[in-house]
Amino acid sequence: MSDRVSVAKTYKLYLDGKFPRSESGRTYPVTDSAGGFLANASHASRKDVRDAVSAARKAFGGWSGATAYNRGQVLYRVAEVLEGRREQFAAEVAACEGVSTAESSAIVDAAVDRWVWYAGWTDKIASVLGAANPVAGPYFSFTVPEPTGVVGVLAPQSSSLLGLVSVLAPVVATGCTAVVVSSAERPLPAITLSEVLATADVPGGVVNVLTGRADELGPWLASHADVNAIDPTGASREARVDLAQRASNTVKRVLTVPADEPDWTRRPDISRLRRYLEAKTVWHPKGT
Amino acid sequence: MSVWEYAPAPESRDLANLQPAYRPFVDGEFVDGSGDPLTSVDPATEETLAEVGTAAESDVDAAVRAARRAFEQVWGPMPGAERAKYLFRIARLLQERARELAVLETLDNGKPIKESRDSDVPTAAAHFFYHAGWADKLDYAGYGPDPQPLGVAGQIIPWNFPLLMLAWKIAPALATGNTVVLKPAETTPLSALVFAEICQQAGLPAGVVNIVPGAGDIGSAIVRHPGIDKIAFxxxxxxxxxxxxxxxGTSKQLTLELGGKAANVVFDDAPLDQAVEGIVNGIFFNQGHVCCAGSRLLVQESVAEELLGKLRARVSTLRLGDPLDKNTDIGAINSAEQLAKIRELTASGEAEGAERWTSPCELPERGFFFAPTVLSGVEQAMRVAREEIFGPVLSVLTFRTPDEAVTKANNTPYGLSAGLWTEKGSRILWLADRMRAGVVWANTFNRFDPAAPFGGYQESGFGREGGRTGLEAYLHV
Structure with a gap:
C-alpha cells in the first residue's frame, strides 16, 4: 500500500477577483525557514501592477459606494472564513515564519480578531471623524470622511499574515481599494488569504495581491497616476525615499511608518483609517 | 431704461498707514534682513508702495532658532488656557485694526476693498478667535489625551489672500502649541508685517511668530531647514x-493646499438667477485668484443658452476698476506675471476653438487688469478646461445627464471644490457624495468658516484647515 500523494497548490496572483499567473511568466522559489522548498510563487511584473491598479480603480466606485453596513458585513465574513481555515493558515505561517504551531495559531487568531475589529469600524468612523460645523451664517455645513481611492500597499516583509492583515484591513474598511505587494520571502499566506477574500464576498478588484519584490514593484505603484496613496511598510529603508519622491509627482498620500516593523500584536488605533480618508465639507443654505 | 451712474466712493488710502519700509520679524523684533530688499507694488497703479527687507538663509536660520527656543522654553510648556488668551488678543487686535488692514491689503493685492473689508480681514480675525478656544480643549479634539504639538512649523503662503492665509496657517499652529516661521508671498508681504506688529501689541512671547519675507529661494530654505518639524504650504x-x-525621506510632516479646477454644475431645475449670482461669485470673486474658484461651468444642455444669456448680462454689470472704490467688483490682477499667464491661457482657449465673450467694461489705463471673460463651447481636452487659469475667466461646458455631469466634474487631477445648483434635495445629496472634492457648495459658492474644514483631494493637496479636522495638521497623531 502506498501513501497517498498530496495535491500541491499552485500559488498565483490575485487580480481582479481571479487567480492568474504573472503575465511575465516569471516565478521564484519560496522556501520555509529551514530552506526547504515550499512552492514556486508568481513573480509579479510592472504590467501586473498596472493591471492590478486598473482593477482596483474599476472596483473603487462600487466598494466606496456600498453602504458602510454592507462593507462591515463583508469584512466580518472575511473573519468568519478565515476562522474556518485556522489550521491551514497556522501551518503556512509556521512554515514561512519559522515559529511553533502554538505561536502561529496565536498569530492566526490575532489576524481573525483584527478583521473583526476593522469590520466594526466601517459604520462608525464617519461619526467619529465627521462633524456638523457650527458656521457663522445661515448654512448647514457638515464634514464627512470619504475614502482616498486606490492604495498601494507594500506589505510587511516579516509578518506574513498578521502584519498583512493589519495594513490591508484598514484600507478596505474605509472603502478604499488596494493593490498589495506581499512579503517577498513569505508570500504564501497572502495568496491563501486571497482565497479567503474571494470566497467572502469581497468584490473582485477591491483587493489585488501581487507576490514579488517590493523594491521592484513599489516604484511603479508610487509613480502610477491612478494610485492615490502608498503604504511603504514593506519597502527597504533605502527605497522609501525614492518611493516618497515618486509619490510627489501626483501628490500621493504617503504613510509615515516606523523604520522597522512594529509589534503587530499590539492593539491598533484609528490612525491607519485616518490616513486613507479625505474630509469632505458640504454646505447648503438654509432658507424658505 | 435710464442708466444710473455710480459716483466714485473711494476708501482713503491714508488709512493703510503705509510705511516707506518694512522689515522681517525675527525673535520678537523687526530686523534688517540680509536678503536684497524688494519693492511691493500696487497692482492697480503699478506704483511702488514700500520697500520690504527680505530674509537671507541666515535670517531663516535665526528665525528657526528663535522659534525652537520659544517652543521649548515658553510656548510649548505654557498651559493651553494661557496660549488661548494670546490668540484671543490677536483676534481682537485684528478686529480693532480691521479698516487699516483692509485698505493695506487692497493696496498690496489689488482686490476690491469690499472684499478685503467684508471677507478677508473679518474671516482672519474669526480664525484666531475660533482656534483660541481650542488651545485648552485639545483633549476633546479626538486625538487622544494630551495631544502634543509638532514643534516648529515652516509656513509658506500665497498672494491671493495674504492676511487670511496667514491666519489659516498661524492660528491652528499656535493653538496647538507650535511656533512658526512664515514666509508671505513676494508680491504681498505687507499685511504679514503689520500682523507682526500686532503680535508685539498682543505681547506674544518673542520667537513664537517669525515672518521672513522673500522669494522662492527663502521658501526653499524653509522647506529644507533641518530645524523645522512641519511644513504647511x-x-x-x-x-x-x-x-x-x-x-x-525626512521626518518633516507636510500639509499642502494646492490648485484646483472646480466644476460648478447647474441643472435645468436650478433657480437660474440665483445660480448666475453663484457662478459670478465662484469665478469673479477676488479676480478669480482663488484656488477653489468655480472655473469650469457645467450646465445642463437644455438651459445652457438661457443661462449664458443671463450670465453675460450679469457680468456686463460688474464694475472693474479702482480696488479702493467701494463700488468696485473686479479689482486688479496681482502682478504683471499673472496677467501674462491669464492672457496666454485665454488665448489658447480661443485658439483651440472656444468662443470668447468679454465684458465690455473699460479697463483703466494703468495697472494690471483683465476684463471678466466667459469661454463657451469648451471641450474637456482644451487647456482652459484642464489648467488652472487663476484669473477672471470662466470655461463653459455642457452635459445632458446627471451621470455625465459627475464624470465631467471629476475629470481632473485636482479635487478641491465643486458647486451644485439644483432645487432637488435628493439630487444634491447624490451629487455631493460623488464629487471627488474636499468642499462641495450646493446652491451657494465660496463659503468659508473657521469651523468648517477646507482642503483638497488628489492633486489639490492633503490635510485640512479649519474645524476639528484641521488641528490634526499640527499635532502628533
Whole structure:
C-alpha cells in the first residue's frame, strides 16, 4: 500500500477577483525557514501592477459606494472564513515564519480578531471623524470622511499574515481599494488569504495581491497616476525615499511608518483609517 | 431704461498707514534682513508702495532658532488656557485694526476693498478667535489625551489672500502649541508685517511668530531647514509637488493646499438667477485668484443658452476698476506675471476653438487688469478646461445627464471644490457624495468658516484647515 500523494497548490496572483499567473511568466522559489522548498510563487511584473491598479480603480466606485453596513458585513465574513481555515493558515505561517504551531495559531487568531475589529469600524468612523460645523451664517455645513481611492500597499516583509492583515484591513474598511505587494520571502499566506477574500464576498478588484519584490514593484505603484496613496511598510529603508519622491509627482498620500516593523500584536488605533480618508465639507443654505 | 451712474466712493488710502519700509520679524523684533530688499507694488497703479527687507538663509536660520527656543522654553510648556488668551488678543487686535488692514491689503493685492473689508480681514480675525478656544480643549479634539504639538512649523503662503492665509496657517499652529516661521508671498508681504506688529501689541512671547519675507529661494530654505518639524504650504500644485519631493525621506510632516479646477454644475431645475449670482461669485470673486474658484461651468444642455444669456448680462454689470472704490467688483490682477499667464491661457482657449465673450467694461489705463471673460463651447481636452487659469475667466461646458455631469466634474487631477445648483434635495445629496472634492457648495459658492474644514483631494493637496479636522495638521497623531 502506498501513501497517498498530496495535491500541491499552485500559488498565483490575485487580480481582479481571479487567480492568474504573472503575465511575465516569471516565478521564484519560496522556501520555509529551514530552506526547504515550499512552492514556486508568481513573480509579479510592472504590467501586473498596472493591471492590478486598473482593477482596483474599476472596483473603487462600487466598494466606496456600498453602504458602510454592507462593507462591515463583508469584512466580518472575511473573519468568519478565515476562522474556518485556522489550521491551514497556522501551518503556512509556521512554515514561512519559522515559529511553533502554538505561536502561529496565536498569530492566526490575532489576524481573525483584527478583521473583526476593522469590520466594526466601517459604520462608525464617519461619526467619529465627521462633524456638523457650527458656521457663522445661515448654512448647514457638515464634514464627512470619504475614502482616498486606490492604495498601494507594500506589505510587511516579516509578518506574513498578521502584519498583512493589519495594513490591508484598514484600507478596505474605509472603502478604499488596494493593490498589495506581499512579503517577498513569505508570500504564501497572502495568496491563501486571497482565497479567503474571494470566497467572502469581497468584490473582485477591491483587493489585488501581487507576490514579488517590493523594491521592484513599489516604484511603479508610487509613480502610477491612478494610485492615490502608498503604504511603504514593506519597502527597504533605502527605497522609501525614492518611493516618497515618486509619490510627489501626483501628490500621493504617503504613510509615515516606523523604520522597522512594529509589534503587530499590539492593539491598533484609528490612525491607519485616518490616513486613507479625505474630509469632505458640504454646505447648503438654509432658507424658505 | 435710464442708466444710473455710480459716483466714485473711494476708501482713503491714508488709512493703510503705509510705511516707506518694512522689515522681517525675527525673535520678537523687526530686523534688517540680509536678503536684497524688494519693492511691493500696487497692482492697480503699478506704483511702488514700500520697500520690504527680505530674509537671507541666515535670517531663516535665526528665525528657526528663535522659534525652537520659544517652543521649548515658553510656548510649548505654557498651559493651553494661557496660549488661548494670546490668540484671543490677536483676534481682537485684528478686529480693532480691521479698516487699516483692509485698505493695506487692497493696496498690496489689488482686490476690491469690499472684499478685503467684508471677507478677508473679518474671516482672519474669526480664525484666531475660533482656534483660541481650542488651545485648552485639545483633549476633546479626538486625538487622544494630551495631544502634543509638532514643534516648529515652516509656513509658506500665497498672494491671493495674504492676511487670511496667514491666519489659516498661524492660528491652528499656535493653538496647538507650535511656533512658526512664515514666509508671505513676494508680491504681498505687507499685511504679514503689520500682523507682526500686532503680535508685539498682543505681547506674544518673542520667537513664537517669525515672518521672513522673500522669494522662492527663502521658501526653499524653509522647506529644507533641518530645524523645522512641519511644513504647511498653500500655493500652486507645481510648487507643492516640489515641496513634497524635497520633504520626502525626512521626518518633516507636510500639509499642502494646492490648485484646483472646480466644476460648478447647474441643472435645468436650478433657480437660474440665483445660480448666475453663484457662478459670478465662484469665478469673479477676488479676480478669480482663488484656488477653489468655480472655473469650469457645467450646465445642463437644455438651459445652457438661457443661462449664458443671463450670465453675460450679469457680468456686463460688474464694475472693474479702482480696488479702493467701494463700488468696485473686479479689482486688479496681482502682478504683471499673472496677467501674462491669464492672457496666454485665454488665448489658447480661443485658439483651440472656444468662443470668447468679454465684458465690455473699460479697463483703466494703468495697472494690471483683465476684463471678466466667459469661454463657451469648451471641450474637456482644451487647456482652459484642464489648467488652472487663476484669473477672471470662466470655461463653459455642457452635459445632458446627471451621470455625465459627475464624470465631467471629476475629470481632473485636482479635487478641491465643486458647486451644485439644483432645487432637488435628493439630487444634491447624490451629487455631493460623488464629487471627488474636499468642499462641495450646493446652491451657494465660496463659503468659508473657521469651523468648517477646507482642503483638497488628489492633486489639490492633503490635510485640512479649519474645524476639528484641521488641528490634526499640527499635532502628533
Amino acid at each position: 498653500t500655493g500652486s500644485t507645481a510648487v507643492g509637488k516640489e515641496i513634497q519631493h524635497a520633504v520626502a
